[in-house]
Amino acid sequence: MNGGKATENGIARRTVLRRGALVSAALGLGVAAGGGGAAASKRPELVEAIAVESGLSPRDAARGLDAITGAVTAALRRGDSAQVEDFGRFSISKRSARTGRNPRSDRGGDDSPVTFDPCPAFAAALDLNPGRGDVASAKCRDADVWIDAESVASDTGRSSDQGLAAREAARLLDALVTVTANGLQGGGTVVVSEAFGSFGISKRSARTGRNPQTGKRTESAAKNEVKFKAGAELSGQVN
Numbered sequence: 001m002n003g004g005k006a007t008e009n010g011i012a013r014r015t016v017l018r019r020g021a022l023v024s025a026a027l028g029l030g031v032a033a034g035g036g037g038a039a040a041s042k043r044p045e046l047v048e049a050i051a052v053e054s055g056l057s058p059r060d061a062a063r064g065l066d067a068i069t070g071a072v073t074a075a076l077r078r079g080d081s082a083q084v085e086d087f088g089r090f091s092i093s094k095r096s097a098r099t100g101r102n103p104r105s106d107r108g109g110d111d112s113p114v115t116f117d118p119c120p121a122f123a124a125a126l127d128l129n130p131g132r133g134d135v136a137s138a139k140c141r142d143a144d145v146w147i148d149a150e151s152v153a154s155d156t157g158r159s160s161d162q163g164l165a166a167r168e169a170a171r172l173l174d175a176l177v178t179v180t181a182n183g184l185q186g187g188g189t190v191v192v193s194e195a196f197g198s199f200g201i202s203k204r205s206a207r208t209g210r211n212p213q214t215g216k217r218t219e220s221a222a223k224n225e226v227k228f229k230a231g232a233e234l235s236g237q238v239n
Contacts, residue, residue, distance in 0.1 A: 043193045046179065054175035056168060060156075064164055064172040067155035068147060069196045075145040076114060076238045083143035086121040087177055090114055090228070091143070092238055113238050114197070116228035125181035128201065128224035149173060184226070195233035202227040 051061035072090050075082035081091035093115045118126070149170035157163025164172070183190035184201055191198040201224055208219050230238070 042191050046183070046190060046192065049179040049183075050172060050175045053179050054168075054171040056164075056172060056175075060164055060168065061172060061175075063156045064152055064169060065176070065192070067152045068173075068176070069192060071145065071147050071151065071155060073196070073234055073237060076234070080144035082145040082147060083119075084176075085146070085148040085173055086119050087173065087180075088116050088118040088122055088226070089143050090116055112197070112227075112229045113235055114228055114230040116199070116226060118226050122177050122181065122226075125177055126184060126226065128226070193231065195231045197231040197234055198229050200227050200229065201225070 047058055047062045047065060050056070050065065051058045054061060056064070068084060072082045072084065076090060076092060079092060081089060083089045091114070093113050149166045152169035152172065153164045153166045155163075156169070180190050180199060184199060187201050189198055189200045204223050204225055208217060210216065211218055
């Protein structure tokens with residue numbers, strides 16, 4: 001994906017995001033109306049919102065979402081990375097191999113063994129750091145497995161003689177970007193499923209350090225980032 005296309009896609013999806021905001025709010029995604037607090041969207045709400053945004057039936061939206069999470073899970077189980085087109089890249093965290101225990105969770109030192117890196121289209125829709133170049137800082141990195149409309153359509157057709165058409169799968173992928181971004185606005189949480197995991201926003205504090213090659217002092221500003229927390233079942237399969 002070249003930089004020009006990524007930027008165009010990001011701008012287009014930001015426009016779609018704003019048009020779809022009322023849809024997501026009506027289904028309980030994102031910030032609760034008038035309450036000022038962040039709400040968490042559960043899987044039924046996520047599926048319904050994707051169905052409304054894409055024009056698919058809830059059943060087809062659920063099948064498409066299952067195809068995506070199934071392909072990601074299968075790739076991670078093999079130790080591969082998986083890229084969901086225009087959404088982001090899932091990979092096994094480099095820290096997941098550490099054997100230290102977290103005294104609060106009684107798990108390994110890293111609470112999520114899976115790392116998520118958003119694509120420019122998703123980063124632009126989120127607009128986490130206005131004026132700081134969300135699109136420029138996000139990259140669609142190379143991955144071992146590429147999940148796009150064609151692969152989603154193929155996977156849904158394996159378990160049913162009425163699988164999604166590629167054009168329907170493309171609408172589902174676009175809706176996934178829009179609906180997830182809407183759900184994360186204002187610090188909300190989007191649960192894909194209890195087994196697979198959830199997305200949230202984390203604020204990274206400003207940091208100072210030194211360039212190991214030049215010895216010069218470096219500074220990085222505080223910023224908001226998308227974080228993926230793997231569910232218990234996914235964590236068990238990749239650890």
